[in-house]
Structures are given as structure tokens and as C-alpha cells.
Amino acid sequence: MAKALVIVESVAKTKTIGKFLGKDYTVKSSVGHIKDLPKQRLAVAVEDSFEPEYITIRGKGKILTELRKAAGDVDKVFIATDPDREGEAIARHLADEITARNENVLRVRFNEITERAVKEALRSPLPIDDNLVDAQKARRVVDRLVGYQVSPILWRTIFRGLSAGRVQSVALRLICEREDAIDHFVPEEYWTIAAELKGKKTAPFLANLVKIDGQKPELHSESEAQAIAAELRGQEFKVADLRKKKISRQPAPPFTTSTMQQEAAKRLGFTAKRIMMIAQQLYEGIELGEEGSVGLITYMRTDSIRVADEAVQAARELIARDYGLEYLPKTPPKYKAKAGAQDAHEAIRPTATQYAPKAIKKYLTDEQYRLYELIWQRFIASQMEAAVYEQTSIDITAGRCLLRVAGSIIVFRGFLQAFDDFKDEEDENGENSNVPTELTVGELLTLLDLHPEQHFTKPPARYSESSLIKELDALGIGRPSTYAMIISTLTARKYVEKQGRQLAPTELGRTVNRILIRQFPKIFNVEFTAFMEDELDKIETGKKDFLEVVQEFYQPFSRAVMAAEERKDVIKDELQETTEESCPKCERPLIIRWGRNGRFMACSGYPDCKFTRPLDSQEVATGETCENCGKEMVVKVGRYGRFIACSGYPDCKTAKPYPIGMACPKEGCTGQVVERRSKRGRTFYGCSRYPDCDFVTWNKPVKNPCPACGNPYTEERYTQAKGLHIRCPKCKHELESAPDEDYFEPAAGG
Template identity: 45%
Template sequence: MKLLIVESPTKAKTISTILKGEYRVVSSFGHIRDLPKSEMGIDVGHNFEPRYIIPREKTKKVNELKKISKGAKEIYFGTDKDREGEAIAWHLCHILKVDPKKAKRIIFHEITDEALHEAIEEPKKIDMNLVDAQQARRILDRLVGYELSPFLWKKVAKGLSAGRVQSVALRLVVEREEEIKEFKAEEYWSLTAELLKNKKQFPAKFHSLDDKVLDKMDLKNKEQVDKIVEDLENEKYVIEELKEKKVLRQSHAPFTTSSLQQEANNKLGFSAKQTMKIAQELYEGIDTAGRHTGLITYMRTDSCNLSEKFTLQVKNWITSELGKEYAEEKPRKFKTKTRSAQEAHEAIRPTSVQSTPQDIKQYLNRNQYRLYELIWKRAVASQAKPACFSHTIADIKAGNAMFRATGNIMEFDGYMKIYGTESKDIILPDLEKGDKLDLKELVSKQHFTEPPARFSDATLVKVLEEHGIGRPSTYAPTISTIIERGYVERDENKRLEPKEVAFLVNELLVKNFPEIVDYDFTAKLEDDLDDIADGKKEWEPIISEFYKPFKKNLMEKYKEVKKEDVIDEKTDEVCDVCEAPMVVRISRYGKFLACSAFPKCRFTKPMEGEGKEEPEVKESDEFCSKCGAKMLIKEGKYGQFLGCSNYPNCKNMKPINDATGVKCPKCKTGDIVARRTKRGKVFFGCSSYPKCHFALWSKPTGEKCPDCGELMVVAAKGKEKCSNKECKS
């Protein structure tokens, strides 16, 4: 038996359908060794040696792997082809007592028959440079997190955290919010001439005055615009110059991790984390017609390259399906902009151009399909000919002013036929130099400048990449971290809005630990990690060079920075208990009032306008089944519930079930009411529960299906559908 170990059970399942017979494919379920959670786990005094442990929840899996490996003639390690995957393979070697120098490491960027067999025929050695780079990142992040977070607990509030990349990302979000707050809107105006040629109307924008080309902000107020309109209303409008040219619009490069996260956020509304989760599912394998198949190549990459074999497949597909005129003569190559890009890797692409989105739609859920369609179209369109436009510019003289009309007509759709980029034609009437035009009206509009927008996942990933902060594998986790740690929340438009505590922590870090949140310094560390991965640098000196000044500064700041200087804000209020002055303090949840005599007096109270208002408590018609007191209607995490008025002496409570007016079709006696799961999700169940277990996820309408007689329910967008999944109604 030959043993192949990968890190994911789905990946193992897919590979098992390809490598049959003597191969056994098993999963390690991710990392099997890690730094301990209860302590830093790094011996600073001995060259920052990490102390790895097997987490308790991994013990069973490790024992299972040891047992299986004893019966194996050969052991192959097929973990992901990045630093993290290399480190997992290295840890597995130590656990299974395999010499890393002799280990059989197989590298593949797609889970297909050909890729796997090629990898097994030419196994590599474990790349210790990649392992060292992963360890260096892990150690750096652990040192910053475990040393700096306690500083925040002591000087600001418990539960806060700092991180080498996390805190820099937070700084970007906070500084953008500060820009928005400081922004002052400025008024400006636009002027458009609605012109006619042979009764065909078209617009022309005010372009220049007295031979000076106007900037957007040059028309400052209504009085200025009204004067120009008055001067130009009776002028003759004549075409002074007419230019026509062909414009080619090239397709975009195939996706990297960063560009995929940005496009999926912009077009599909996916967060970076959601995009990577779905992409991983597509990479590791989907059940298609009874066989698990990997649909895309590895999704963590910063390369725009495509293999020659794939570009030839695409050329043949385009020629066959769209026509020879759409296919490029030679494969298009794209230069990767990211300085750290691994050019030997490939961009994210489908494993087969023949697996069109429509062909495999039946095997995918909605979000998998939408992301796969985006990846397939982007990769295939990258090898199609450019779109061609006829671009017309007409400069129209009116007294001492010039107006400009532009027209754009698509003559050949090229790659747009595949990628579907919207392009609206702006059609001008037939114009010639010297034509006299009729003025229908001059339209002036008032505008105000707008502040920069809050970061979306897409724009934050773009800026992180531009600054060289983080790498493909870290963008999504970084955004998730600053949200999960309570620094940032999503506003109504899913954009990233920093909370009050984020401003405080960011100010503290910028003032006292400028290097930790410095964009260039963080990017330099990323470059150092890349150099370790390339074998150009050793990891211990880089960590030592970072840690020594960091630790020295940290010790000094423990002495210099006083908590009251950071968080205390004086007020005119006095403590209700001891009458000492009250001060404004902050926790990870926001501001609150606290007694300045702490810890002698621990009185606190919420600030007006901070947090949620105290919900109104109403009496119900029910009495407590335990003590007989009145039950009150209260507001909880998942909505209203009934709680005993004798609380805290009596803690009896029960849910408020919203009736739907529909009788239970199963027991015929109970009513279907709205209820909530433990996680707060609404479902509709029988009021006779637990005697009757009938339940639906969608709200019943009370009508019955004309085909099968089951209840009809409210579906998406208010439409009705049958609750019976096997019924097509």
C-alpha cells in the first residue's frame, strides 16, 4: 500500500477517485502540530526556537495516521503548494518519523488525472526554505500578538488584541474614517448643451472658456453658471473639429487571489472570506455525475500566468464555439504586477475549458456556480481578441466657449462576448466639420464633492496589495480578524466601519509603536519573508533584528503610558455611590461612565447615546408557571420573549410564538407558529411541540399545493412554492 496524505478530507475524497488500487489517500484535517494557545511557545533565549505541540483535538487523528503509515511501502505528502502546505508536510514528517530530506513531496496545482500522475512520477523534496518562511511568519505574528495584546489589556481594556498585519489593516480603516469625518463638501456645477442636428438630439459637455480647458471645480456657483448661460444662449453652435479613431479594449488578466477577491466582492457581493471558502470547494472537488472532480486550479496565487496547454485548449474552444475571428493568433501573456509574485505558479483558472458553467451548473449550488462562472469567463476571455470601438470626439464652438460631444460605438465585441462586460453605445448623429447645430437648451446642475468611501473588502484588499502588506493567503483572514476582534463592523452597505475602540487603539499604537503599524516597515518584513522562502536569507536574524528593539520599546511603554491618560475623559457627573467624579472609559464594546475612584468604587453606567437603549418592558396576560408572578414581554438577542417579573428570584422564561394562522397538517390540532433555533434562525413549527415535530424553514401561506396537496410557503422575492421538495410546483 502506498499512502498519500493531504490536509483536507474533501481533497482526499477527490484524489481517491483518481488514484485507485495500491494508493490510500487520507487527510490530516489541517495542521497536526502548532504553537500552544496557553503560552507564547517560543524560546526567545535560544534563537526563537518554537515549541510545537499536538493539540488535544488532534491526538486521535495523529494516532490514526501513525497506525496507517506503519503498513505503507511509500508515503507521499500532497499538501497545498504554498508555505502553509509545505509546513504541514514537514510537521507530518516529524510525527511519522520520516526524514524530511528523503520525504516524497508531490506538487500539483489542480486535482486532475494528469496533474496527479505527473506529480507522483516526479516527487520533490520538502522545501525547507518555504517551511522556514512559514515558521518565521508564525513566530513574528505570535511575538507581536502575545507581547502587545497584554499591553492593550493593561492600558485600554481587556479582550483587545494587536497583530503584525491586523493592526496595519486597522490603521488603514481608521485613517479612511478620519478622512471621511474631516471631509468638507465643496460646491461645483456642470453645464451641458442639448444640441440638435436634423432633429436628432445629443448632449455636449462644457469643455473650455477663452481657450482654457476647465477643471471639474472651475464652475463654483450658480451666479457664475447663470452668467455663462446668459452669454451663450444666443450664440451660434458650430462644429470646429471632428476626430474619429478606433479604440481597442483589451481583456483583463486571469485571476490572482487578490483580483478574484476584488471582483467577487464587486460583482457578486462576496466577502473575501466567503470567496476563498467557495474557491477552496471548487479546487478540492465537486461531485459531478458520481465522480469527485477538481474544477479550478489552486486559489492562493499571485501569478497571472497560464500554462501553454491551457491557452491552446482555450484557443481551440474559442475557434470552435465563437469563430476564428475571436481567437488570438498567439497566447496572450500577462505581466504580474505584484513584486513578490511566484511566476512559476499559475493564475486561477478552470481545470478544463470544456467544463463550461452551463454544463456543470446542475452540480453546483448557487454561490459555487456564480464564482465558477466568473473564474471560467475571466480565464477564457483573457485569450480572446480585444473589443473594438469607433470613438468620435466633436468640439463645438459657441462664442468664446467650447463644448465637447463624445460618441462610442462597438464595432467588434471580442472578449466581451465571453466576459459580458457592459458597454453602452453613445451614438452621435452624422456630423461634419463646419456643421451648424441648433441649441435646444443649456442644462446646469449643482453638485457637491463627496468624501472617500469606506473600504469594502475589495478596496481594502487592493490597498493592502498596493502597500505590499500581507500575501494572497492572508488578505481574507486579516479582514475577518479585525471584524471578529470587535474593532470593525459592516455598515448597511457591507463596508468596513471602525468602532470607537478602534480609534483609541490605533492612536495608541501609532504614537507608541510606530514601526508596528508603519506601512513600509510591514511591507519590508513581508519582503524579508519572501527572501527566506527564496533561500536568500536566514530566518533567525530577521526575527532577532525585529524583536530586540520591539521588546525594549514595549518595556519602556509599560512604564511611560498611564491608563488614565489613554482612556479617561473627565465629565461633570458624580458617582451615584461615592460621589467621586465620573470619567468616560472605553471597552471593546464602546464608551461607558465609570467612577474615578476605581478600584475602591466599581460603579459604572452606560452613557447616553452609547450602545442600545434600554428596551421597553411590557406586561403580558400570562402568569409564571413556577411562581405565579406576572410574565413580562422582554427583548433578547433573538427578539422578544416572556420573562418572569420576579427575576432574579425566579428565572423562568419562555418564547413568544408568533402565530401564522395555519393549522398543523401533521397533528391537525396545533397551530404553526414562528420559532427560533438556538442560533437565532427563524423556522415555523407546530405549537404542540414536543408532541408534534412538524417544522418548515419558510413561512406557510395556508394554501395547499394543487399538485401534491402539501402546504405552500413563501419563497424568495415573495413568490410562493410547494413545501414538498420533491414537488416541482
Template identity: 45%
Template sequence: MADTLVIVESPAKAKTIGKYLGSKYIVKASMGHVRDLPKSQMGVDVTNKFEPKYITIRGKGDILKSLKDSVKKVKKVYLAADPDREGEAIAWHLAQYLNLDLSQPLRVVFNEITKDAIKDAFKHPRHINMDLVNAQQARRILDRLVGYNISPILWKKVRKGLSAGRVQSVTVKMINDREKEINAFEPEEYWTITNAMLSAGKAFEARFHGYGEEKAEIKSEAEVNEILERIKDQPYVVQKVLKRERKRNPAAPFITSSLQQEAARKLNFRTAKTMMVAQQLYEGIDLGKEGTVGLITYMRTDSTRISQTAQEEAKTYILEQFGQEYIITEQRPQSKKEKENAQDAHEAIRPTSVMRTPDELKEFLSRDQLKLYRLIWERFLASQMASAVLDTMTVDIKVNGIFFRATGSKVKFPGFMKVYVESTDDGGKEEDSFLPPIEEGQTLEVQNIEPKQHFTQPPPRYTEARLVKTLEENGIGRPSTYAPTLETIQKRGYVALEEKRFVPTELGQIVISLIEEFFPEILDIEFTSQMESNLDKVEEGMSEWAKILDHFYGDFAKRIEVAEEQMQEIEIKDEVSDEICELCGKHLVYKMGRYGKFLACSGFPDCRNTKPIVKDVGVKCPTCETGQIVERKSKKSRVFFGCNNYPECEWISWDKPIPRNCPKCNSMMVEKKRKKQGVSNTCTACDYQEEVDS
């Protein structure tokens, strides 16, 4: 008969843990938080040290009754929620509601859900850490003070249903500011001159470098013509050849933010999806005969630390699969972030056993689970492997006082690159660019000189990956807040995703301008970052949470009074289109949703007709020949192309048709985008293909 109750957050976690603990334990799930601040009121007594008023969450009645009944039947209760602030708070709320004795060591934490980790954790239960609880409580109350004071003002002055969050407002401001930068950007002209050259019969490229060894830019066509005139019929003599050996270290194992960024770049996963799939891998997957096993360590962490056991296991695997030369032999310098987290109780995100290779788990994982597991597994394994060694070569070529430069590199020893190479925000990656043998004093043959005009580009709009990286760099929010923040600002209609990049809406710009005028500290990046640091000090037991809130609330309360009196009402008028509603005859207006603009009837709420805005790509439908191909969006917001005669004509394509036919067979051509090969125009009927400058 069971004499111990263990409470975790989710049924999946309960199932995995229950298997390891055996029949003497009952494992039940609380289904996340059981108590919270009420939705109908502030729930915080600002006159009494910000005392929170907690109530049980609606819909949790049956779960709480079941847990209370179970507590009466057992001798011991352990609270095994996740090992972070949120998990500590869940454990404390459960202890409060179930009247558990807080003087007892009730709390059990583990970084991975494996047999050894679980058994070891239950041998060392601890007391609930009130510093962690208070840090979570302070954050929750701070967000409530901001949201429940500013939001009602926005409802009165702008539109019902709006909200203002501490982290979400700063995030929207960053997106707005980037849009302002883009709109204010004035492109500047510049030119490049690329020479196709030969050495020992082998081709390579050299680019204009400058008028001496210092790098210079070409600003105009007149300057290009001067250079071309100056180098015409002149000998190209190799001035200097510099050969170096360069080491390249692998990226550190994943923390939450780097996992979110790399999953966006490599797998095209949204931030929320990455966290959902990672949660599944952490809580446990049924591996057939082996049963349910947690495949990765806890996925909310900003530590890159790896346990000694995991390092030794990786070393064994690398030795067996790759050989002695692929094992790390030198001590790598730690980054500032790693040093700060050296004492962190959490590890980086890694596989619970590197011996469980992605290929071995194929049959047990969904497609998305396998993709993310492979990413985590490869990144961790690479982080434990020897550095890559590259041979680099820089060649300076002088022609009548003008310098051209050629650079090349080749992999001498792949090291970690045999397993994994980190992506970059612009999708580029390092590739070999071999140079033929070249000697100093050598005269080179020129095959072709190509001058090209370019214009500087504005800063790019934020992708999810780039935005998460920027939030992290500025110390805004914490790993667990990024995904919900990005979801919230879209749901509220403050920003939209267009071609996977964030665009501010008119509503978002208006709301942020009002908050900026009346609550400037809420949007101040330094202020927000400092507040995160203060909350961290609460977690470390170095600050009192009520004092931090008190320091913030004094000035904030005065600003609330001023805003209520002085903020002007703003009416947001919808832009009227030329299209007429086919249901009621009124004009359709442009609306902004979380996935961009759409058309809706101006007669709302009496008429709820909506239509997508379709873009004509200028190509006739190849099936019905009467319709036009238009751009559409799937339910998951993926762009595809279809006939505007749908549903009568069902022609569709994921690739964009281009407005000219194949020169070889006269069939439809489409634009194909591939990560490695780039963009090409490809015939849908024959093998004709042409590369396109992306």
C-alpha cells in the same frame, strides 16, 4: 494490497485523489495542520535563535494515531498538501511527527486535481523545500512575537480579550485613517452645464468643457450665470471632430486578490465565502458518471501565468464557439506583476478544463458554486480572446468662445466582451454612447440647457473588495491572509460592517492610537510591506529567517518594556440610551458588535438582554395599519423591512418602503435597487415606476 500512503489536508481532496490513484494507494486526510505553537504560552525561545516549541494540536489525537498506524503498514509515504508555504509547512510537520526520512523525495505537489495532473505529480516527487517551510515558520513566529507581547498589555490597560496582529493592526489603521479623512473633508461646490442637442434630427448631450481647449471647472452659480448670458442666442458651431479606433484588452485571469474583489463586486460574496467556495471547486465536485473532479486550479496564487495546454484548449473552444477572428493574434504586453511572476510555479486561477462549461455543470453545483465557477470560467476564457475594438468620437463645440464637448463610443468588434467585462469598484461599467453624424463647421440645434450644482464627495469607506485591493497595492499581507484578517478585525470588535462598508469602532480607534504611540513600526505601511518582502526572500533562499526576526526583535523588545511602564489605563464607557430593559428595569446601553451597533442591558452579566437598534422609515404598516415599518437585519446581516408589531404582524419586505403612496393607485411605493437599471421608486400594486438619481 496498498503499499503507498498519501496524506493530504482534507477528506474532499483525499476522495478525489484516491479515485485517480487506484487500490495500491491509501489516501488519508490530516485535517489541516497537526502541530502548532502552544496557545497557553509564547512558545518561542528568543534567546536561542527564536527556536519554536511545537506541540500537537488538541483534538488531533485520533487522526495522528490513524496516520501512524498507516505508516507502519506501507513501504512509501507521500505528503501531498497544498502547493504553497502553508502546505509545505504541513508536510514538514507531518514528516517530523511521523519520523519520515527527509532525505527521501516525499513531497508531491499539483496545481490542479485532475487525473493527468495527479499522475504526473506522482511521477516526479521532490524533497520538502525548507526555504518554503522557513518562510512560513518565520511568518508564524513573527506574528506570535507581535501578538503575544502586545496583547497582554492591551488586556491590562484597555480590556480583556483584545489582540494585536501584525497585518490586522495595519488594516484597522487604514480603516481608521479613512474615517478621519471623511470627518475632516470639506465639500467644495462645483457646477456642470449639460446641453441637449440635435444633429441630423438625432439627440445627444454635450457638456461644458472650458473657455478654450483646456478643461476648466465652474465653481459658482455666478460663473454659471455669466456663461449662460454669454452663450444666450449664440450659434453652436462644431470646431473639431476627432474619430479614433481604440483597442480594449481583457483583464488577466484571476489571482487570489482579484478573484476576491470581483466576487465581491459581481456576486456580493464576502472574502471568506469566496475562498470557501473556491476551495470546494478546487478539491473536487461529484459530476455523476465522471466521478469527483477538481474544477479549478489552486486558488491561492499571485501569478497570472497560464499553461500552454490550457491556452491551446481555450483556443480550440474559442475557434469552435466564436470563430477565427476571436482568437488572439498579437502578443499582449505583460504587466509588472505578471513579469515578476513569470517564473512562478503556480498558475492563475482557471477552470481545469474550459470544455466544462458552467451550463453543463448546473445540475452538479450548488448555486454559490455555480456562480463562482461561471465567474472564473468566463474571466479565463475572455483573457484568451481577441481584444475588443471600439470606435470613439470626440466633438468640440464652440459658442462665443465657450467650449462644450460631446464624447461617444460604440463597439466595432466585441472580442472578449462577448464573454466577460470586468467590474469597477464603484459598480460602473462601460456602455455604448452613440453620437449621431456630426461634421466640422456644422451649426447645431440646442433643445435644452441644464445647469446643475454638485459638491465634491469625501473618499468612500472601504468595501471588502476595495480594502483587499488597497492591501495588495501596498504589499501588506499575502493572498492567503486577506480573508482571515478581515474576519479577525470584525470578531475583535475593532471594525463593523455598515451597509457593506467598514466603519471603525471606538475600541478599534483606541487600540490603534495606543499601538501607534508605543509601537509605531507595527502600523507603518512601508515597514510592514518591507517585512513581507523579507519573508519572500526567505522563501527564495536569499535570507536567513532567524536573522530577519533578530533584526526586528531588538527594538521591539525595548518598546514592550516602555509600553508596560508608560501606557495609561483606559476605561471605555458605554453610551447610555433612553430605553429601559424590559427584563430588569435598568437602562440599555449602546454596544458595538461585528455587524454594527446594538442595545444591551447595562446589568450584564446578571442580565443578558440584547435588542437590535431599529430605524423607523416613516411609513405605516399596510397590513395591520397600527404599526410602523422599521429597518431590521437578518441573521446573515442583510437589511430588510418589517412591522414593529412583529410577531403579531408579520409584514416584511426586502425593498425599502418610501413615505408617499403611488400617484396612480394610492398603494405603497418601495425603492428598488438593480445593478443595471439603477434605483427606481416602484408601486407594490400597479405598474407605476419612476427613476431616481442614485
């Protein structure tokens, strides 16, 4: 019989850890949180110390019974949930449930799932950190208060079922404010001039006009540009200065959660949500043939750039062996952590240098391999020598004008040998590697041609997932574990839509944002949200207590909620738009109102007159042609959601359900999974070959097999405890369970 029970929160971790510990240990999983706040009531004692009223999550009773029984059969219980606030909260809830059966309950933490790390943690157990537990509890309570007290205001002013989240709403504000800046941007014309020149021993090259009378050129019209060009044609072009210098470019530090998401989004094209799901798989363990399940990376939710000494030494040995001593710095590079970074965990790195990406490629999916390779290369590069460039700058005078040609070449690749880094944007100085090297100071040059070119200033770019994460991180909004959920929740709620890689607010998102910042200007702003993150950090470090932080938040918040409640009718009236059309039934003016499916036309005489009609909207082409009449098929939105219909309607009434881009997972079926709506308006998913195929599910299928049981698909699920996450419908294995904010869902039928 086993002497000790080890409890983790993930099924995948049980396999990886179980192989290290042998028959003296039993390893079981809680399958995530076991307790949470109930869905349909506030469950926070506002009048009594703000204590949350946790209940056992539906479906977790059986798991708890099994864990209690297992705890009663062993000498010790080790709780080995993730080493962060969420993991500590799970540990506290588990300990509270198990102590009655076994008082010898201990907490163990490790940053990587390796035999050395796990056994070392078991030798040095720690008490549960109640500061961490209280920090998680405070976040949960504050998010619940915001979600449950602000969301109903949106229901009463727009339509039922909308939500507001403490951090999510500030991210939405950033996206909307960027869109406003784009909408109001007025492009300004400007001109540049490049001279095509030739030296005695050089091929033709281009030099850019950089100064006129010692000042930056301000050419705002073609006539101004042509006047300077005419002046230049009469001048002598002479090399005035030639400068060369060597510059070093240091490698970037190993990944944090934020920088991993940014880089993987840019390089690999993955969404933040997908990046975190794959990283969790790499952390919890991958089957490597006869070796069994191996945790390949350290814990993936971190804002630390610290690296363990033994990992640094292993990387240095690999660099010396595989790249050569010239790539190995005399001492390991030192990196400065950003202000406010928590240093409890290491940076994200490979757990062992023996698992080189190419050596284990056959065991990984393509996505796992690409992300693991990125993490590996970034870590190895972080321990290498700097890259060295030779930078050349040549100044050329022509009367009162100064022209310049500049560029750089790599003379020593350094860390670029392992990680071929790239810059986000083109060099503003127009640097290139084709700088003429045969010129001398004082040399006269031949003017071959002048190239005036018209430009217009560009509006700010929309946020991508990568740039939004970078902005949230820089502003101190959210935490590494929340970035992916913030973005996926905004898109799931249809506040934001993806256009290519860009994030654009929908009309609904902009309306929600307008209401929130008008009614809660001090709550849904960057400074206050960053301040609250800092307050939660202070609870974690013991500088403040739970009650103090929540009370300081709630007092001004509750006053703002009361004021918004009093103005809800005014807000609703402000959202209505008048039109010049008259109601065909009663001839009163038609107005534009909000409903569950967006804006619609309605009679201003409601409820005496109930006339409504859809607001004309642009139909989206699908690229398909109608099988009956040959006209283009388009996406439409009707009473029961999206569907595909013939653009020839009403002459042709061909229509079919909206496909989600996934083949039916039922063996032998050739159909596609399509989106449907029930008579009560709830979205579900079924096979396009119904009734020949009976595949159906309430949750959106995802075309990725379950890594635990091999089921051909997984599903997107939404719960109060975990927000939007991925789960296998067969074995219930969860691929991601990052914490989410609170949303007050209307009761069924309400």
C-alpha cells in the same frame, strides 16, 4: 496491501485523489496542521535563536497514530499537502513524525487535483523545501511575538481579551484613516453647464462645457454659473472639430486570489471569506455523478497569472469551436505579472474545458455555480481577441468657451462575448453612445436650452471588502491566503462592522488603532508591513535566513514594547473622558471609561466609590412590534450581551434572546437559533424554544450544510492555528483553514 501512502491535509481531497490511484495507494488526511504553538504561553525561544516550541494540536494525537501505523505498512510515503508555505510546514511536521516508521518519505506538489497532475507529481517527487518551511516559521514567530507582546498592552489600557495582529492592525489602520478622511471632509460647491443643441440633421443632444479661455472651468457659485450661461446665450455655437478613432480594450488576465476576491465580491456579493471557502470546495473536488469527485479549478491561493501551455491550447480550441475564429488571436495573449508576484503556481482557472459551467450546473450549489462560472468566463475571455470601440469626440466653440460631446460604441465585442466586463465607476468624461453622427465641421448649431447644475465634491468612499483587498494587494500587505482572514478577524473582534457592503470602524476599533499607531508607529505602518512581506519572500527564495529576518525585526520591536509598557498608565488616563455630571452617591465628577461591553460612566473616586452606569447609546429598531403592548422592539446591549427588548421599558419588560437569522437545525423543531450569554459572560447559541428543544453549541452555527457528510449546518470556530474558520460539528470536515495571525488569549478565569 497498498504499496504507498499518500497524505493530504483535507478529507475532501482524499476522495478526489483516491479515485485516481487504485488499490496500490492508500490516501489519508492529516485534517490540517498537526502541530502549532501552544495557546497560553509565548513558546518562542527569544534568547535561543527564536526557535518555536511546537506541540501536537489537541485532538490530532489519534490522527498521528493512524498515520504512523499506515506509514509502517507501505514501501513509500508521499506527502501531498497544498503547494504553499502552510502546506510545506505541514509536510515538514508530518515527515518528522513519520520518518521513524518509514524513512522513504517523499514530497509531491500539484497545482490542480486532476488525474494527470497527481500521477505526474507522483512520478517526480521532490524533497521538502526548507526555505518554504522557514518562511512559514518566520511568519508564525513574528506574528506570535506581536500578538503576545502587544495584545496585553491593549488589555491594560482598554479591557482584557483584545488583540493586535501584525497585518490585521495595519488593515484596521487603513479603514480608520479612511473614516478620518470622511469625518474631516469639507464638501466644496461647484457648477457644471450643459448646452442642449440641435444640428440641421440631428435630434437634440447635450454638450458639456469643458474650457473657458483654454482653461478648465472653475465655477464655485450659482452667480458664476449664471454669468457664464448668460454669456453663452449670446454666442454662436459652431462645430470646430470632429474626431473618430478605433481603440482596443484588452481582456484582463486570469484570476489571482486577490482579483478573484475583488471581482466575486463586486459581482456576486460574496464576502472574501465565503469566496475562499467556495473556491476551496471547487479545488478539492465536487461529486459529478458517475465521474465521482472532480477538482474543477486550480489551486486558489496564488498571485501568479501564468497559465500552463496545455490549458492555453484547450482554451483556444474551445474559442475557435464555440465563438468562431474571429475571436481567436493569432498568438496567445501575454500578460505581465505584477512586481513581486510569486510564480510557483498557475493563475486560477478551470482544470478542464470539458466541464463547462452549464454542463455541470446540476451538481453544484448555487454559490459554487456562480463562482465557477465567473472563473471559467474570466479564463476563457483572457485568451480571446480584444474588444474594439469606435470613439467619437466633437468640439463645439461658443465665443471663449469650448463644449464637448463624446462617446463610444462597440464595433467588435471580442472577449466581451465570453465575459461581459464592466467598469467600476462612471466615465468621468460623460461618454455615451448617443453622439450625433450627422454633424460636419463648421456647421452652426441651434441652442435650445442651457442646464447649469449644482454639485458638491464627495468624500472618499469607505472601503468595501473588494476595495480593501485591492488596496492591500497594491500595497504589498499580506498574501493571497490571508486577505479573507484579515477582514473576518476584524469583524469578529468588533473592530470593524459592515454597513451594507462598506467596512466602518467601530469606536473600539478606532481606539485600538489610535493606541497602536501612537505607541508603535514604526511597526503598524504600511511601509514596514510591506517590507516584512518582502523579507519573508526572501527567506522563501533562499536570499535570507530565518534567524537574520526575525532578529532584525525583534530588536526595534522589543524596544517599542518596553516603551509602551512604561507609558501604559498615561495611555489609560488619555482614554478617560471627563463629564460635567456628578456622581449621585458621592458628588465627585463622573468620567467615561472603557470596559468589556464598551464605554460606561464611572465615578472618578474609584475604588472608594464604585458607582457605574451604562453610557446612553442609540437603540437599533428591529421592525418587530411587542406582543404585549404593541410598541417597537429594539436591540439592546446588557450585562450578558445583545438582546431584543420592548422600547416601552420600564413600563413593559418584554424581552427575548437575540436571533442570528438561522432556523434551529434540529429535525422537526420550528424554533430559531438565538445568541445567549453564560453567567461567566461567554457567548453560546441555543434554540429559542428551550426547554422544549435542547439544541445548544458554543460555536456560532452557519446555515450551510456540510459537503462531506450532509449535516444540516456547520460552525464558525476559532483556533490559534487556523484563526476563524468553518467546521462541521459532526464529521469535523473543515471548509476553510487559511492561516491567521496570533492573538494572546487570556487564560480561563484570568
